[in-house]
Amino acid sequence: MDMELEAYLRPPEMDMPPYPAKVITLATGGKLVVRQVNRDAVPRLLQAVRPTLEVPRDYYDIVGVRLYAELLGWYRYRVRDEFCLIGQIDGLLVGIVNTRAYSPEVDISLHTLAIERGLRIGAHLFAAKMEYSIEYCGREEVLITAESPIGFRRWMIEYDLEKREGQHELGGATPYALTRDLYYRNKERLVAGERPVPEELMQVAEREIIIASEEDILEKILGAKRRIVQ
Amino acid sequence: MRPVVVAGAGMIPFERRDEDTLVDMMAVASLKAMDDAGLGDRAVDAVYVGNMASGLFNHQVSVASALVDRLSLMPAAADRIENGPASGGSAMKNGFLAVASGYADVVLVVGGEKMREVIGPKATDIVAAMTHPQAEYIYGVTLPALAGLFTRLYMEKYGVTREHLTMVAIKNQENGLLNPYAHIRMKITMEGVLKHPQAHINSPVVADPLHLYDCCPVSDGSAAVLLTTEEIAKDLKKPIVTIDGVGQATDTHTVHERSDPTELKAVIESSKKAFSMANAKPKDVDVAELHDAFTVLEIAESEQAGFFPLGEGAKALERGDTRIGGKLPINPSGGLKARGHPVGATGVAQIVELTWQLRGEAGERQVKKAKTGFSLNFGGFGNNVLAFVMRRKS
Numbered sequence: 093m094d095m096e097l098e099a100y101l102r103p104p105e106m107d108m109p110p111y112p113a114k115v116i117t118l119a120t121g122g123k124l125v126v127r128q129v130n131r132d133a134v135p136r137l138l139q140a141v142r143p144t145l146e147v148p149r150d151y152y153d154i155v156g157v158r159l160y161a162e163l164l165g166w167y168r169y170r171v172r173d174e175f176c177l178i179g180q181i182d183g184l185l186v187g188i189v190n191t192r193a194y195s196p197e198v199d200i201s202l203h204t205l206a207i208e209r210g211l212r213i214g215a216h217l218f219a220a221k222m223e224y225s226i227e228y229c230g231r232e233e234v235l236i237t238a239e240s241p242i243g244f245r246r247w248m249i250e251y252d253l254e255k256r257e258g259q260h261e262l263g264g265a266t267p268y269a270l271t272r273d274l275y276y277r278n279k280e281r282l283v284a285g286e287r288p289v290p291e292e293l294m295q296v297a298e299r300e301i302i303i304a305s306e307e308d309i310l311e312k313i314l315g316a317k318r319r320i321v322q
Numbered sequence: 323m324r325p326v327v328v329a330g331a332g333m334i335p336f337e338r339r340d341e342d343t344l345v346d347m348m349a350v351a352s353l354k355a356m357d358d359a360g361l362g363d364r365a366v367d368a369v370y371v372g373n374m375a376s377g378l379f380n381h382q383v384s385v386a387s388a389l390v391d392r393l394s395l396m397p398a399a400a401d402r403i404e405n406g407p408a409s410g411g412s413a414m415k416n417g418f419l420a421v422a423s424g425y426a427d428v429v430l431v432v433g434g435e436k437m438r439e440v441i442g443p444k445a446t447d448i449v450a451a452m453t454h455p456q457a458e459y460i461y462g463v464t465l466p467a468l469a470g471l472f473t474r475l476y477m478e479k480y481g482v483t484r485e486h487l488t489m490v491a492i493k494n495q496e497n498g499l500l501n502p503y504a505h506i507r508m509k510i511t512m513e514g515v516l517k518h519p520q521a522h523i524n525s526p527v528v529a530d531p532l533h534l535y536d537c538c539p540v541s542d543g544s545a546a547v548l549l550t551t552e553e554i555a556k557d558l559k560k561p562i563v564t565i566d567g568v569g570q571a572t573d574t575h576t577v578h579e580r581s582d583p584t585e586l587k588a589v590i591e592s593s594k595k596a597f598s599m600a601n602a603k604p605k606d607v608d609v610a611e612l613h614d615a616f617t618v619l620e621i622a623e624s625e626q627a628g629f630f631p632l633g634e635g636a637k638a639l640e641r642g643d644t645r646i647g648g649k650l651p652i653n654p655s656g657g658l659k660a661r662g663h664p665v666g667a668t669g670v671a672q673i674v675e676l677t678w679q680l681r682g683e684a685g686e687r688q689v690k691k692a693k694t695g696f697s698l699n700f701g702g703f704g705n706n707v708l709a710f711v712m713r714r715k716s
Contacts, residue, residue, distance in 0.1 A: 119524040121511030
């Protein structure tokens with residue numbers, strides 16, 4: 093690789109503080125470890141995103157394709173100031189979220205992909221990335237949009253977001269903002285997690301990001317219909 | 323009256339079924355029931371369809387006529403029966419009466435609802451259309467809201483706690499894991515939905531004191547049974563299951579007009595009628611399917627249908643009496659809480675489950691030696707209730 097030319101292509105990056113991992117107790121009693129990953133994890137994460145690319149249900153295809161591109165772009169230094177958090181249960185990857193810093197004051201929320209459904213995994217991970225932007229990076233607000241009705245309900249309504257003029261980075265979609273004030277107003281109700289993560293849980297999470305089989309991922313996303321008695 | 327046999331039973335998995343129309347779902351459940359009966363080319367004389375609100379959910383009415391055409395059952399008589407969430411039970415009653423009276427020899431009863439075509443708040447609003455328009459609905463009443471008020475009163479009067487409510491949810495979701503037709507197939511824990519300091523984030527308040535996991539899901543689905551006479555059923559290879567008792571009763575439209583809102587008079591009366599017709603008593607029942615749209619209802623119905631004294635339902639739950647393997651397993655299917663609640667389908671799905679239980683075909687959730695079953699389909703907020711007693715013939 094010609095690093096001289098590459099240096100022109102790579103974006104400059106801001107320093108971002110580390111996100112301390114946390115553990116969330118789910119409705120099942122299971123423990124969801126939420127932690128930050130770096131670029132090295134991206135090839136593994138893409139394996140989990142790939143099965144979603146042709147699933148129109150709940151716009152998984154759009155979210156999957158875009159997340160795939162964002163993660164790949166980050167991995168190959170073509171996206172600026174992106175961060176990625178993942179959720180794992182017993183090492184198994186159950187969700188991915190990512191965001192990009194726009195300025196020292198504003199972050200742009202990109203995507204939330206829940207692989208395990210019905211456990212508020214997406215909601216917990218979305219809350220975690222808001223926590224990172226507001227509490228750890230010190231942003232004044234996060235710009236957000238939704239590409240699915242579920243996303244709209246989950247983010248826009250649950251957090252009572254403020255509408256903004258202009259466009260979100262993901263296209264012409266209407267942007268909304270989670271302000272610092274809104275975040276703290278909703279934190280007790282929506283942001284879960286305990287720190288530090290017990291050592292044994294953290295070790296399991298860091299040992300390997302386990303990816304479910306393509307069939308399992310599709311079953312989780314599509315629901316019971318694929319598996320039975322029809 | 324002639325004895326009425328459930329010759330065939332079938333259903334489709336309850337869940338969100340984006341790809342299917344309401345009539346598609348009902349047709350598949352019907353074909354399963356007809357295949358299960360094995361009556362060959364014998365004509366179906368009449369079709370009764372339980373459906374609450376296809377006009378509002380799906381912009382389609384006259385669904386019984388559409389179903390008969392889809393199944394090529396013409397010239398069978400066909401009616402859609404609307405009775406709120408007890409529509410399925412009412413369709414069952416009409417099918418029962420048609421066979422029992424001699425009006426028809428072979429009757430198809432189908433329950434179906436496709437609710438997920440609209441978003442959750444809209445579905446809640448459509449279901450709330452059954453409340454009193456001037457005295458309840460205009461003030462924002464929904465079924466979860468009524469259930470929340472009822473639950474608070476029941477807790478104060480009988481000492482039911484949020485732990486008890488959660489025990490119902492845990493039990494029924496465990497049962498749902500054993501039922502391949504269940505919408506919710508996920509084990510939950512007391513810690514995860516109640517005890518953990520952050521459990522309120524997993525199970526937020528819906529209508530205090532009811533939280534998310536106290537409420538049934540909004541589902542799409544359909545269930546069907548084929549009813550016939552003992553004479554026609556005598557050559558069938560399956561064990562004979564009969565509907566021996568049917569009871570229906572009503573109560574005031576508005577809940578606040580009841581002298582004691584915790585007393586579910588329509589549950590009490592419909593159950594008494596069903597037991598009386600069947601010449602049975604609650605103690606004879608081996609398995610029950612109750613209408614647990616909200617967890618508190620399983621406890622209240624288990625008392626007011628006559629299985630436990632008032633105030634004892636929660637204690638029976640604590641003892642494990644209502645688990646599979648307990649003295650009186652309640653909702654081995656997972657109930658509305660886990661199997662799901664496509665409103666018009668529920669009353670028929672309960673009969674399907676009891677048929678499978680009484681035949682010994684319920685798989686991992688089979689209640690051992692079940693010979694007598696009971697179901698309760700609760701319409702409105704208890705203003706129109708149907709009860710059924712079923713038996714396996716030796």
